[in-house]
Amino acid sequence: MATTDDVMPVAVVTGAARGIGLASSQWFLARGYRVAMIDTDGAALCEAAAGLGDASRVLAIECDVSDEVQVAAMASQVAQQFGRIDALVNNAGVAVFKPLLETTFQEWRYVFATNLDGAFLCTQFCAPVMLRNGGGSIVNIASISGLRASSLRVAYGTSKAALIHLTKQQAMELGNQGIRVNAVSPGPVDTAMAKLVHTPAIRADYHDAIPLNRYGTPQEIAEAIGFLCSPAASYINGQMLAADGGFDAAGIGLPTLRR
Numbered sequence: 354m355a356t357t358d359d360v361m362p363v364a365v366v367t368g369a370a371r372g373i374g375l376a377s378s379q380w381f382l383a384r385g386y387r388v389a390m391i392d393t394d395g396a397a398l399c400e401a402a403a404g405l406g407d408a409s410r411v412l413a414i415e416c417d418v419s420d421e422v423q424v425a426a427m428a429s430q431v432a433q434q435f436g437r438i439d440a441l442v443n444n445a446g447v448a449v450f451k452p453l454l455e456t457t458f459q460e461w462r463y464v465f466a467t468n469l470d471g472a473f474l475c476t477q478f479c480a481p482v483m484l485r486n487g488g489g490s491i492v493n494i495a496s497i498s499g500l501r502a503s504s505l506r507v508a509y510g511t512s513k514a515a516l517i518h519l520t521k522q523q524a525m526e527l528g529n530q531g532i533r534v535n536a537v538s539p540g541p542v543d544t545a546m547a548k549l550v551h552t553p554a555i556r557a558d559y560h561d562a563i564p565l566n567r568y569g570t571p572q573e574i575a576e577a578i579g580f581l582c583s584p585a586a587s588y589i590n591g592q593m594l595a596a597d598g599g600f601d602a603a604g605i606g607l608p609t610l611r612r
């Protein structure tokens with residue numbers, strides 16, 4: 354006989370120790386999901402999970418999403434402890450911002466390993482668990498840098514552009530099995546990642562270029578992710594939703610014309 358736990362939906366969120374991943378975990382918990390929080394930073398992950406204050410509905414798993422063996426073990430642990438997966442948020446990401454000719458092959462591979470291989474691997478191992486209960490929803494966290502080329506982002510931007518195309522490939526093949534796959538492309542969001550690479554001058558430039566004239570918050574990105582995972586998005590598959598304050602829409606946005 355099914356217990357309440359068996360039917361309580363389960364979300365797997367990667368890069369969940371902080372930022373957009375942590376806000377997404379909170380979004381799912383607030384809506385009755387159980388959440389498997391995945392991150393390489395074990396200490397930060399434990400602290401974040403403990404801070405959510407609902408130990409019975411949270412499973413924190415230290416796992417590197419770019420490592421096939423670790424991802425396989427993670428998916429089977431979630432299946433064993435929670436019995437199902439309904440939503441997967443491929444959010445873990447890293448950035449190396451450097452001039453093109455100074456970017457080493459190791460840096461290129463490091464960025465692709467997490468941002469692209471990670472989403473591929475987590476989907477390969479979580480989707481079969483989703484299918485046991487008829488399907489679910491996957492959201493890949495890309496970036497506005499995957500839509501618009503910009504300085505210093507040869508590895509990061511290219512990995513995110515590839516992730517947007519991976520989303521379409523996954524949506525095509527998994528859609529007819531019951532799994533919808535979409536992407537969210539955040540513009541600049543106030544998180545540790547942004548603090549690492551955005552100087553005050555860069556922040557001012559972003560404010561100038563974004564029609565809403567500000568950074569987004571992790572919670573605003575979590576709302577877009579949550580929507581795509583929810584039944585309200587039941588006919589949305591293979592799409593990329595930019596949550597970016599209008600940054601992408603602004604196109605060339607000549608400063609002189611804006612003022």
Ligand SMILES: NC(=O)c1ccc[n+]([C@@H]2O[C@H](COP(=O)([O-])OP(=O)(O)OC[C@H]3O[C@@H](n4cnc5c(N)ncnc54)[C@H](O)[C@@H]3O)[C@@H](O)[C@H]2O)c1
Binds near residue numbers: 467495538540541547
């Ligand atoms: N913050 C922004 O301005 C912004 C803009 C566009 C897109 N994004 C994307 O949103 C996602 C989250 O960004 P954030 O700003 O919250 O980042 P963040 O750096 O604050 O958090 C990322 C988390 O991912 C974890 N992580 C990194 N590599 C991992 C791996 N191999 N396996 C498991 N976990 C790993 C980190 O430990 C960290 O906890 C990323 O994919 C990022 O590229 C962020």
